[in-house]
Amino acid sequence: MQPYRIFEHTADVGLKIRGRTFRELLKNAGAGFFNLLTDYAAIRREAASGSRRTVRRLLSLKTADPGDLLLAWLRELLFLFSAKKLIFYHYEFLDFSKTKMRVRALGVKFDPSRDEQKLEVKAVTYHHFELKKNKRGWTATVIFDI
Amino acid sequence: MLTVPLIKIDEYRWEIPQSYKPGMRVPGLIFADKKLLPKIQSDRSLEQVANVAHLPGIVGHALAMPDIHWGYGFPIGGVAATDPEEGGVISPGGVGYDINCGVRLLRTQLTEDDVRPELRGLVGALFNRIPCGVGQSGEIRAGRKEMRRVLLRGARWAVENGLGDPSDVDHTEARGALEGADPDAVSERAYERGYDQLGTLGSGNHFLEIQVIDRVFDEEVASLLGLSLGQVTVMIHSGSRGFGYQICEDSLEAARRSLVRYKIQVPDIQLACAPIHSPEGRHYLAAMRAAANYAWANRQCLTALAREVFEQFLKRSPRDLGMDLIYDVAHNIAKFEKFKSGGKEKMLCVHRKGATRAFAPGEADLPEDYREIGQPVIIPGDMGRNSYLLVGTQQAMDETFGTCCHGAGRAMSRVAALKAARGRSIARELEAKGIIVMARGHKGIAEEQPDAYKDVNEVVDAVHGAGLARKIVRMRPVGVIKG
Numbered sequence: 053m054q055p056y057r058i059f060e061h062t063a064d065v066g067l068k069i070r071g072r073t074f075r076e077l078l079k080n081a082g083a084g085f086f087n088l089l090t091d092y093a094a095i096r097r098e099a100a101s102g103s104r105r106t107v108r109r110l111l112s113l114k115t116a117d118p119g120d121l122l123l124a125w126l127r128e129l130l131f132l133f134s135a136k137k138l139i140f141y142h143y144e145f146l147d148f149s150k151t152k153m154r155v156r157a158l159g160v161k162f163d164p165s166r167d168e169q170k171l172e173v174k175a176v177t178y179h180h181f182e183l184k185k186n187k188r189g190w191t192a193t194v195i196f197d198i
Numbered sequence: 199m200l201t202v203p204l205i206k207i208d209e210y211r212w213e214i215p216q217s218y219k220p221g222m223r224v225p226g227l228i229f230a231d232k233k234l235l236p237k238i239q240s241d242r243s244l245e246q247v248a249n250v251a252h253l254p255g256i257v258g259h260a261l262a263m264p265d266i267h268w269g270y271g272f273p274i275g276g277v278a279a280t281d282p283e284e285g286g287v288i289s290p291g292g293v294g295y296d297i298n299c300g301v302r303l304l305r306t307q308l309t310e311d312d313v314r315p316e317l318r319g320l321v322g323a324l325f326n327r328i329p330c331g332v333g334q335s336g337e338i339r340a341g342r343k344e345m346r347r348v349l350l351r352g353a354r355w356a357v358e359n360g361l362g363d364p365s366d367v368d369h370t371e372a373r374g375a376l377e378g379a380d381p382d383a384v385s386e387r388a389y390e391r392g393y394d395q396l397g398t399l400g401s402g403n404h405f406l407e408i409q410v411i412d413r414v415f416d417e418e419v420a421s422l423l424g425l426s427l428g429q430v431t432v433m434i435h436s437g438s439r440g441f442g443y444q445i446c447e448d449s450l451e452a453a454r455r456s457l458v459r460y461k462i463q464v465p466d467i468q469l470a471c472a473p474i475h476s477p478e479g480r481h482y483l484a485a486m487r488a489a490a491n492y493a494w495a496n497r498q499c500l501t502a503l504a505r506e507v508f509e510q511f512l513k514r515s516p517r518d519l520g521m522d523l524i525y526d527v528a529h530n531i532a533k534f535e536k537f538k539s540g541g542k543e544k545m546l547c548v549h550r551k552g553a554t555r556a557f558a559p560g561e562a563d564l565p566e567d568y569r570e571i572g573q574p575v576i577i578p579g580d581m582g583r584n585s586y587l588l589v590g591t592q593q594a595m596d597e598t599f600g601t602c603c604h605g606a607g608r609a610m611s612r613v614a615a616l617k618a619a620r621g622r623s624i625a626r627e628l629e630a631k632g633i634i635v636m637a638r639g640h641k642g643i644a645e646e647q648p649d650a651y652k653d654v655n656e657v658v659d660a661v662h663g664a665g666l667a668r669k670i671v672r673m674r675p676v677g678v679i680k681g
Contacts, residue, residue, distance in 0.1 A: 135390040169332035172401030
């Protein structure tokens with residue numbers, strides 16, 4: 053199952069995300085999002101090799117429904133990247149339901165002098181937002197303003 | 199998909215009849231010519247114009263400029279004025295995520311011969327000095343207390359801190375700051391995103407460009423503006439950075455709740471709005487103005503950095519360089535301006551999303567030296583293509599709330615642009631045309647390739663033909679830096 057796919061949308065980009073479980077969907081959404089910003093695979097490799105300093109953050113979200121949780125998750129990742137330059141490569145779910153979560157996230161600081169710069173994501177939009185569940189798991193569509 | 203009906207009024211004006219959709223309070227009015235119309239009809243932006251016509255308190259027409267393309271709720275290139283006294287609303291989608299994304303044009307005493315021999319070095323020096331690209335921080339930092347001053351004083355803050363000249367402020371729309379900004383209406387998150395982004399260019403279609411005037415349409419006005427053929431100009435296109443994006447995002451949730459609270463019906467939830475005379479409306483306006491002022495401070499900081507590079511690299515004094523600000527315009531903003539509505543003069547809230555103010559000669563808001571000629575309107579092209587300077591007209595005041603287009607608008611999606619670029623080196627192609635481009639990452643150049651945009655020449659010809667603005671000079675790029 054392809055964790056995510058990038059698609060075009062006039063002046064912006066979208067992600068079509070999949071996951072067998074909702075937790076996996078969130079992880080794949082994060083991966084897709086970070087891959088819009090930079091070469092996420094390269095950063096993950098470096099982080100795994102221990103060649104970069106790791107930063108730990110506790111993320112805490114509570115929403116009315118799973119769709120809102122997915123969007124809040126992406127917005128949190130965007131905020132932490134924009135304000136703190138963080139790219140997360142590992143998540144430990146401490147507390148999880150489809151409307152509430154606490155996550156211990158491990159990340160590295162994005163370094164514009166060495167990390168690839170792809171797109172600047174301005175915002176996570178509601179446009180054409182979709183979250184569906186079927187027998188095989190979850191799919192979601194999210195469009196980003198870039 | 200249903201085609202939106204268009205009634206031809208003349209070569210440049212097309213009306214969407216009010217009868218098209220039951221909730222339309224006014225007709226739609228599209229400014230475009232026959233060449234531009236097919237593309238406009240292909241991306242549902244006309245449907246969006248019809249949707250904007252549903253906004254409570256909307257006056258006149260839901261307007262569309264020739265560079266119109268699809269956006270969130272409001273199309274980009276959309277203009278709508280609402281009357282606060284008639285339940286008029288303010289809609290964050292009518293301003294956009296990048297509040298006060300805008301552009302400024304500076305002239306210089308240089309000619310192309312002065313810069314050509316060392317052009318690569320000069321572009322490189324700008325590229326090294328001016329932060330641009332994803333995740334880039336600026337060096338101009340403002341602590342929380344200082345930030346309050348930035349948000350209240352905009353470009354004036356920068357000048358007061360040695361980053362420019364008082365005449366820069368005079369030649370900036372709104373004199374570089376809107377009244378009514380409230381730093382307390384801004385979220386913590388916006389502050390956290392904005393604290394290190396002053397004096398940064400950003401990414402996407404933001405850029406700093408070295409240009410040469412290659413055509414003069416109106417010698418008299420050009421001369422009054424200190425412009426002539428072969429002269430080097432510098433154009434800066436940037437906005438309110440993460441600070442503004444966060445403010446827009448913060449406002450959208452409140453705007454959605456307002457729809458329910460004030461029982462407002464819109465065909466697209468992204469047209470979420472609140473009455474101007476409501477706590478939510480006032481809150482958004484106060485925060486939007488703070489973001490607008492941040493953007494003006496940002497463009498002033500970028501100007502200071504650019505001047506520094508030019509002076510140092512070309513070893514010229516500021517007086518020799520003469521890098522003076524011609525004008526700075528916003529193209530994502532909402533402003534309160536007086537226009538005639540129903541035979542009376544009214545203070546209206548004019549939303550300009552991807553559209554530029556184009557005030558006529560005689561308007562009191564213009565700097566004194568422009569009162570006779572009209573407001574300079576700066577239209578950036580795209581990489582490899584022309585940019586223009588125009589002036590506003592009375593026609594614009596009468597028909598479009600003193601507004602015209604903002605640029606060329608995207609024709610090709612970003613991913614499609616990347617596919618088209620595969621195997622081509624866009625940078626090399628541009629260099630063969632004498633344009634040095636430096637971008638943070640290959641993708642930046644490929645996505646912004648000229649073919650991805652509508653032809654700016656056609657867009658400008660349409661506004662000129664419609665009489666909304668008059669062409670004064672045309673520039674071609676010789677050096678570009680972008681994120």
